[in-house]
Amino acid sequence: MPIRTLSLFAALVFLAAGCASDSGDADYDAAAESETPEMADPHPDTSEPGWMPLFNEDLSNAIDPGGVWAWEEGVLTSSVDQGLFTQATYNDFVLDLEVMFDPGANSGIILHATETDTSAWIPYSIEVQIADDYAMKDSARHHQESGAFYGHVPPSEQRIKPAGEWNRYTVTARGDSLWTALNGMEVSEIDMSEYHSAETNPDGTSIPPWLSNPLAELATEGHIGIQGKHGETGVWFRNLMIKPME
Known part of the structure; x- marks a missing residue:
């Protein structure tokens, strides 16, 4: 060649x-x-077996303060700042709900509550925070931002939407541990058994004085509640579903 x-x-x-x-x-x-693999959706399909409404349409399964909470076209709202609690108690469960609020709102999802009277529940429960983070975005109070375990664990990032938009929360409780997902991402987790002080968190941050009982001493079974209207700022809930776990 x-x-x-x-x-x-x-x-x-x-x-x-x-x-x-x-x-x-x-x-x-x-x-x-x-x-x-695609990132798994942290929010469950609540149409699957085992899921049930947290509150009945007539609130017959709630500790109802009377005349405070009402359903309006599938949306649950209150007229004053008074919590609504389940009659039943729960330990291991997955809770899924949507919430919308007014500007400046401050609300929460109350877990493992052994007291349900107005304000009495605060030191006898653990709370997942619902708040208008945009109204306090310059604040250093990260333990009070949406998705936080109030006073104890801040969210890993801001996922809450502005006032007037619906947000989805999923809270999982198993034993001493709880996890919170907000709008498509897990943002916080806590092991209550690690919190032996009522003054200081394991990371050295201060605990608000009204949370006067160490988490390690609280029950891991209790009522589930939602906070009502705070001051003049309204809050609305819908699609509140729970799945107890064995």
């Missing part, structure tokens, strides 16, 4: 090998990408 023809042949072989290599890399990248 003439040298010129041989050189041309070698060049074609080299180019073909390169194309095959590029194609193989592309195929590998596509395969690797297709094998990369």
